[in-house]
Amino acid sequence: AAGVxxxxxxxxxxxxxTATLKCYPIPRHDTVYWYQQGPGQxxxxxxxxxxxxxxxxxxxxxxxxxxxxxDYHSELNMxxxxxxxxxxxxCASSLKGQGFYNEQFFGPGTRLTVL
Amino acid sequence: xxxxxxxxxxxxxxxxRISILNCDYTNSMFxxxxxYKKYPAEGPTFLISISSIKDKNEDGRFTVFxxxxxKHLSLHIVPSQPGDSAVYFCAADEGGKLIFGQGTELxxxx
Numbered sequence: 001a002a003g004v005x006x007x008x009x010x011x012x013x014x015x016x017x018t019a020t021l022k023c024y025p026i027p028r029h030d031t032v033y034w035y036q037q038g039p040g041q042x043x044x045x046x047x048x049x050x051x052x053x054x055x056x057x058x059x060x061x062x063x064x065x066x067x068x069x070x071d072y073h074s075e076l077n078m079x080x081x082x083x084x085x086x087x088x089x090x091c092a093s094s095l096k097g098q099g100f101y102n103e104q105f106f107g108p109g110t111r112l113t114v115l
Numbered sequence: 116x117x118x119x120x121x122x123x124x125x126x127x128x129x130x131x132r133i134s135i136l137n138c139d140y141t142n143s144m145f146x147x148x149x150x151y152k153k154y155p156a157e158g159p160t161f162l163i164s165i166s167s168i169k170d171k172n173e174d175g176r177f178t179v180f181x182x183x184x185x186k187h188l189s190l191h192i193v194p195s196q197p198g199d200s201a202v203y204f205c206a207a208d209e210g211g212k213l214i215f216g217q218g219t220e221l222x223x224x225x
Contacts, residue, residue, distance in 0.1 A: 004158070033212065042204065042215035043159070056212050090158050096211065103149060104213060106158035 002027055004107035006091050012113045013081050021076040021110045025093030031055070032074040033104055034066060037088040049074060050096055081114045088112075118142050119207050121216035128223050134192040136219050138205030143186065147208040150179060150190045152201045153218070159204055163190070195223045 005024040013019050025032050031050045035043040045058035049068035060066075063081075068074045078085060088111050092104040120139045128134045138148075146167040151159035165172040165179045165188065172179050178191045192199055202220045206213040 006158075031211070035213075042217050043213070045212040045214070048212060050211075056210065058212060092158075092213075102211075103161045103164060105161060106151070108156075108158045111156075 004091055004093050004105055006089075006107035006110050008110060009108065010111050010113075012115065014115055015081055015083065017081050017114075019078045019081060019112060021078070021089050021091075021112070023074045023076070023091030023093075023107060025072050025074070025091075026105055029093035029095050029105075030072065031094045031096040031102070032068055032072070033092040033094075034060075034074070034076050035090040035092065035106075037090065037109075038084075039087070043090055046076070078112075083114050086112060086114045116141075117217070118145075119205055119214050119216040121203075121205055121219050123219050124217070125220045125222070128195045128221065130197055130223055130225050131194045134190075134195045134199065134221055134223065136190040136192075136203050136205070136221065138188045138190075138216050140186050140188075140207055142207070142209075143183075145207040145209065145214075148179070148181065148188055149206045149208065149213065150177075151204045151206060152199075153204060154201050162203075192221075195221075197223050197225055199223050 033048040034046040037043040046060040048056045052068045066076045088109045092106045094102040149164040150162040153159045181188045202218045205216040
């Protein structure tokens with residue numbers, strides 16, 4: 001079965017540079033979520049999109065923005081990168097329209113290292 | 116403020132025995148909980164979930180128990196296998212976004 005695809009898997013950037021992370025949800029899933037997991041920490045919710053509209057926002061810095069496109073893939077744009085942005089970034093997808101509760105299926109993550 | 120807590124950072128169990136992973140939460144409004152398993156360098160893999168209208172949900176070797184009055188849930192793995200060795204995250208669904216616990220690293224020894 002198709003899973004959530006994230007690219008790139010690894011990314012190394014310098015401070016103050018920008019980065020773009022991509023997420024391709026499971027086919028027919030209508031909701032995409034972004035999470036950030038710092039070293040030794042639990043994943044923290046950043047932002048989510050349902051049917052291409054932002055549906056919820058967590059602890060996402062103003063330097064970050066995201067969107068979901070017409071083909072349901074999503075991109076997380078990160079500008080003015082800081083050392084503290086080094087983390088694993090996970091994308092997850094679910095089929096929210098199926099019911100009230102929906103399991104989220106996670107991608108393999110993008111490991112961002114800011115030097 | 117950690118709304119979902121897994122107070123045991125690690126657990127070691129013998130193969131074939133039962134593994135019990137615990138999770139506590141503070142927000143009584145949470146009504147849907149999930150367990151994920153995570154290997155290094157991979158994304159979390161969904162294991163099992165439970166809604167607050169139930170107190171138990173079973174799927175093969177995995178059973179999740181929910182005690183709403185105590186705001187506590189647990190994941191039982193019986194029998195434990197070496198391939199179960201991973202980090203297990205408990206999560207609560209808050210309007211669609213997941214609030215994760217800190218994780219418990221399970222080690223199943225042959």
